[in-house]
Amino acid sequence: EVQLVESGGGLVQPGGSLRLSCAASGFTFSTYSMNWVRQAPGKGLEWISYISSTSSTIYYADSVKGRFTISRDNAKNSLYLQMNTLRAEDTAVYYCARYFGSTYSLDYWGQGTLVTVSS
Amino acid sequence: DIQMTQSPSSLSASVGDRVTITCRASQSISSFLNWYQQKPGKAPKVLIYAASSLQSGVPSRFSGSGSGTDFTLTISSLQPEDLATYYCQQSYSTPWTFGQGTKVEIK
Numbered sequence: 001e002v003q004l005v006e007s008g009g010g011l012v013q014p015g016g017s018l019r020l021s022c023a024a025s026g027f028t029f030s031t032y033s034m035n036w037v038r039q040a041p042g043k044g045l046e047w048i049s050y051i052s053s054t055s056s057t058i059y060y061a062d063s064v065k066g067r068f069t070i071s072r073d074n075a076k077n078s079l080y081l082q083m084n085t086l087r088a089e090d091t092a093v094y095y096c097a098r099y100f101g102s103t104y105s106l107d108y109w110g111q112g113t114l115v116t117v118s119s
Numbered sequence: 120d121i122q123m124t125q126s127p128s129s130l131s132a133s134v135g136d137r138v139t140i141t142c143r144a145s146q147s148i149s150s151f152l153n154w155y156q157q158k159p160g161k162a163p164k165v166l167i168y169a170a171s172s173l174q175s176g177v178p179s180r181f182s183g184s185g186s187g188t189d190f191t192l193t194i195s196s197l198q199p200e201d202l203a204t205y206y207c208q209q210s211y212s213t214p215w216t217f218g219q220g221t222k223v224e225i226k
Contacts, residue, residue: 037163045155045163045206047215059213095162103168104210105153111162 002026002108004096009113016086016117022079022096022110030074033057033099035106036081038092046092049081050099064090086117121145121209125218133226138194140221142207147187151211154183154192157220158203166205167192199225 008020022034036049049070050059058070069082079096093114097106122145132138142152154167165174167183170190180195194201202225207218 044220045157045208045217047208047213047217050213050215061214103153103165103172103174104151105165105168105174106155106163106208107165107168107174109162109164 002098004098004108004110006094006096006110006113009094009115011116011118012086013119014087014117017082017084018086018115020081020083020094020096020113020115022081024077024079024096024098027098029077033101034072034079035097035099036068036070036079037095037097037106037109038090039095039112040089040092043092051079083115086115088117091115091117120214121148121212121216123207123209123216123218125205125207125221127221128219129222129224131224131226132197134197134199136197138197138201138223140192140205140207140223142185142190142192142218144188144190144209144211148209148211150186151209152183152185152190153208153210154181155206155208155217156201156203157206163206194223197223197225201225 003025005023048061051070067085071080093112095112096110098108100107150170152170155163157163171183204220204222
């Protein structure tokens with residue numbers, strides 16, 4: 001069974017940093033591209049970052065470019081999101097999601113981890 | 120960036136009704152269009168990929184159609200468990216973008 005489990009969320013002050021993790025199991029993690037998608041409270045979904053299976057290709061949404069860094073460790077079956085210079089508008093539930101290239105869709109999602117940026 | 124516009128933003132329908140949600144892209148995205156269902160307090164789940172292909176395990180009452188800029192998600196016979204918000208998403212080019220969502224309520 002495919003499982004994605006995010007962790008690392010919490011309360012952080014504006015300007016602060018946080019590192020999110022996503023532990024993957026039930027599939028060959030090293031062969032799949034991965035993504036982070038966030039959802040502000042009561043709002044819609046926003047894709048924020050993509051990383052290919054070998055980390056050779058990375059994309060970011062403009063809203064996080066230069067502040068967030070996506071990475072992965074295939075030996076540990078883990079995906080990460082380093083978030084720096086956090087703003088109030090970064091408050092959201094952050095989901096990791098697997099990209100299935102055959103269908104061009106996000107076919108599995110984690111349960112999400114809440115990040116709250118507030119003083 | 121490609122803008123995705125869904126309509127309506129919300130709807131209320133009775134069990135057994137046929138429900139249609141539309142999604143329009145600001146430019147042609149061929150068939151690179153996915154539909155997701157998000158139940159309250161849960162993560163999204165893919166229903167339809169490539170505009171019209173049903174994801175494995177998804178009930179056949181869900182269907183998708185369209186190409187280019189105009190797309191439709193149809194629920195042929197609404198069930199109580201279909202209470203959710205539905206999002207379209209384009210995977211044609213980054214940044215991948217989602218519609219604003221359509222909240223489906225049961226009368």
